[in-house]
Amino acid sequence: MKSLFAFIQAAALIILITALSMVEAIAQQTPIDESRDVAANEKIRIEVMRGDVTITVNNDNRFSVTGLLDEDAEGFDLESARGFTDFRVEMPRRLNGRSNVEGSELAFSVPVNSDIEFTGVNVEVNIDGVQGGSRIHTVNGPIDARNLANFVELDTVNGEITSIDNRGRVSITTVNGEIEERNTVGRLAAQAVNGQISTDSQAEIVALNVVNGEISGRLQGVLELEIETVNGSIELQLPDTRTPRVSGSSVSGAMVLGFDADVDARFTLRNSVGGSIRNGLTDDEPERGGFGPSRRLEFTTGAGEGDVTLTSLSGRLEVRQQ
Numbered sequence: 001m002k003s004l005f006a007f008i009q010a011a012a013l014i015i016l017i018t019a020l021s022m023v024e025a026i027a028q029q030t031p032i033d034e035s036r037d038v039a040a041n042e043k044i045r046i047e048v049m050r051g052d053v054t055i056t057v058n059n060d061n062r063f064s065v066t067g068l069l070d071e072d073a074e075g076f077d078l079e080s081a082r083g084f085t086d087f088r089v090e091m092p093r094r095l096n097g098r099s100n101v102e103g104s105e106l107a108f109s110v111p112v113n114s115d116i117e118f119t120g121v122n123v124e125v126n127i128d129g130v131q132g133g134s135r136i137h138t139v140n141g142p143i144d145a146r147n148l149a150n151f152v153e154l155d156t157v158n159g160e161i162t163s164i165d166n167r168g169r170v171s172i173t174t175v176n177g178e179i180e181e182r183n184t185v186g187r188l189a190a191q192a193v194n195g196q197i198s199t200d201s202q203a204e205i206v207a208l209n210v211v212n213g214e215i216s217g218r219l220q221g222v223l224e225l226e227i228e229t230v231n232g233s234i235e236l237q238l239p240d241t242r243t244p245r246v247s248g249s250s251v252s253g254a255m256v257l258g259f260d261a262d263v264d265a266r267f268t269l270r271n272s273v274g275g276s277i278r279n280g281l282t283d284d285e286p287e288r289g290g291f292g293p294s295r296r297l298e299f300t301t302g303a304g305e306g307d308v309t310l311t312s313l314s315g316r317l318e319v320r321q322q
Contacts, residue, residue: 029068029070029105030068031067031069032068033065034065034066034078035062035063035065036062036063036064036078036080036085037061037062038061038111039111040113040114041113041114041132042084043117044063044084044085044116044117045084045117045118045119046108046116046117046119047087047118047119047120048070048118048120049091049103050120051102051104051124052105052106052123053104053106053120053123053125054106054107054127055108055109055110055116055127055130056107056127056129057110057111057114057129058112059112061111062109062111063110063111063114064108064109065078065107068102068106069104070091071102072092073089073091074091075090076088076089076090077090087108089104103122103123104123111132112129112130112132113131114132115130115150116130116134116136117135118138119137120138120139120141121138122138122141123138124141124142125141125143125144126144126145127144127145127146128147128148129147130149131148132150133150133152134151134152134153134154135153135155138155139156139157140159141156141158142162143159143162145162147164147165148166148167148168150168150169151168151169152168152170152171153171154170154171154172155172156175157174157176158177159174159177160174160179160180161174161177161179163181164182164183166183166184168186170184170187170188171190172188173192174191174193175195176193176194177195178198179195179199181201182199182200183200183201183202184203185203186204188203188205188207189207192210192213193211196215196216198216199215199217201217201220203219204221204223204224206219206222206224207225208226208234209227210229210232211231211232212231212232214233214235215227215229215236216235219236220239220241221240222244223241223244224245225245225246225248226247226248227246227247227248228249229249229250229253229255230250231251234248234253236257236258237257238258238259239260240260241263242260242262242263242305242306243263243305243306244259245308246307246308246309246310248309248310249311250312250313250315251313251314252275252315253315255310255316256320257308257310257320258320258322259281259319259320260321262302263301263302263306264301264302264304264305264306265302265305265307266300266304266306266307266308267279267297267298267301267319268296268307268308268309269286270294270295270296270312270317271296271315272313272314273293273313273314274313274314275314276295276316277295277317278316278317278318278320279297279318281319281321282301284297285297
């Protein structure tokens with residue numbers, strides 16, 4: 001009985017210490033509430049080293065920031081003049097090694113047609129609605145970007161990127177993370193090194209690249225497609241794409257593409273030193289090359305208005321009807 005009572009006392013003490021630590025951390029964070037009148041197409045640069053950041057839009061031609069600064073912040077710098085607004089959380093050159101430090105918790109409101117450039121290190125970013133251009137660069141942390149337009153760049157090293165309903169020229173890059181893309185309109189370029197790209201795009205011009213990961217999904221109405229992988233796998237459906245222009249290459253990875261029954265294109269599939277070629281569109285069979293274990297398949301559907309060329313060193317190549 002005594003041991004149970006001692007356990008309950010210890011647990012209560014731990015909970016109390018944790019709660020006090022959280023209250024102390026919040027107390028150490030400096031609140032901020034600043035706003036400026038800016039141009040409708042203001043160029044806005046934001047730098048937050050760590051924490052959580054939300055960026056939304058307004059129709060009032062105002063820049064505002066509210067929330068709490070990083071526990072270790074030495075203040076902030078806000079300058080606005082001649083169509084440029086710069087905001088930066090001032091941090092010491094050397095940070096303490098505590099693991100429970102609270103980062104900044106900031107909410108920004110910007111003009112809907114402004115041009116945003118964000119830079120951070122250990123930070124989670126949510127951005128929605130900016131129409132004048134968005135460039136979001138972080139090292140560690142997820143990025144969630146929705147309803148953006150014009151030039152859109154989403155870039156992180158270690159983190160997931162979600163891109164939904166963006167249009168214009170959209171570029172998405174991660175090294176060790178996943179990319180989820182939905183309903184891009186315009187041009188799309190997505191690249192991952194050790195991650196996965198999941199796409200359901202309406203972009204007309206698309207470039208997808210993965211080194212050791214996977215690419216999967218649908219590219220509806222795509223006109224030009226470039227795909228590359230080293231040791232990964234690519235499996236894509238291309239609905240409503242009658243005359244596609246596709247270029248794909250791999251080292252030892254697989255590329256599998258699905259087309260509509262009425263696809264109108266010339267197809268060339270080549271393996272250099274091994275792998276396999278499968279044709280699910282016509283009865284044409286691959287042939288062995290003149291030297292070594294190379295294989296090649298060439299055929300035409302319809303009048304051959306489009307062009308599909310897939311090459312691999314030793315991977316699997318397949319085209320099929322979806």
